[in-house]
Amino acid sequence: MSDASPLTPSLSDVEFPKRIFSGIQPSGGMTLGNYLGAIRNWVAMQAEFDCVYCVVDWHAITASFDAPESFRTATREMAASLIACGIDPEKHILFNQSQNPDHVELAWIFNCVARMGWLNRMTQFKEKAGKNRENASTGLFVYPNLMAADILAYKATHVPVGDDQRQHLELTRDIAQKFNHDFERTVFPIVEPLILGAATRVMSLRDGTKKMSKSDASDMSRINLRDDSDTIAAKIRKAKTDPEALPSEPEGLAGRPEAENLANIYAALRGVTLEEALREVGGKQFSEFKPILAETAIAIFAPIAESLNRMMADPAEIDRILAKGAQRARAVSNPVLAELREVIGFVHG
Ligand code: AMP
């Protein structure tokens, strides 16, 4: 670490080339929340920018270890799901995190940059650790440092995520800023979150105040990519609602979290704004709206699930794709780690 602490001219406004990075945990499979909040935006980014997409298997073990074979299957299934949704592993980089050790090397460095106070403020840790915080893994506590490392190992500048990751990206910015400041040079970009669309926070179908999550005990709370059409229709039919009809304007959804959630899901699936969606379906009772919503969801998910199932018949091909992606990922991150060893002062031959 340099001894001069005030900013010096060497800390300049470096222009970093625009690069997209994002990650998703393998366990539990893809939900409608993942799809609308994040993955659809991942797909859209590919048209214009260099993208690096990662199945974050190291993050998955912060909660618990699954049986090895089901863990492997979950990682392959998430990779296949991403491809089925439209991620192109030829043009862009798709791999699983544990095939690039640069992430953990950088995460260790960030463990020594991030402050206890910063991590203590992370609401997702509090939610995931629950009441028994003493029993949470230490990995769960430093989870956001690994996430920052995922992104900054590639000097990525933009990160498409759902709303629940906003605070983690704020931490990533703080880590980058502190590192740049302490070493008096602009090693890392300050990342921009991309939280886009009508459904940045999809809520549980059973409780409109709770996030739809792959780890919720009730499978009825979420729609999974692999649910068949009958299951999707049944889950939407049984989704919690209120007795009122849908309003024609967003203001009419105030205090009606379940109605608001279903309307947002519909708008996002249709790719329109909430206002436009309500202009179309406002005035309808839920008994009439739910079958329309189910049909819209099935039309999008059924072909994706079909192509996912086809890919899962050839796991060796998925492994090949991930290994190739990891090789390309390492080619981008290796020079970043080499630069860091130099900047920090590690001796390397
Ligand atoms: P995870 O399943 O926690 O690995 O999340 C993968 C991506 O999906 C992240 O960008 C999350 O922000 C996003 N995501 C997860 N759940 C939801 C949800 N209920 N609504 C919107 N986005 C979500």
Ligand code: TRP
């Ligand atoms: N923490 C993210 C989630 O649970 C997943 C994730 C890991 C991620 N590393 C990332 C997202 C890097 C964006 C960028 O949703």
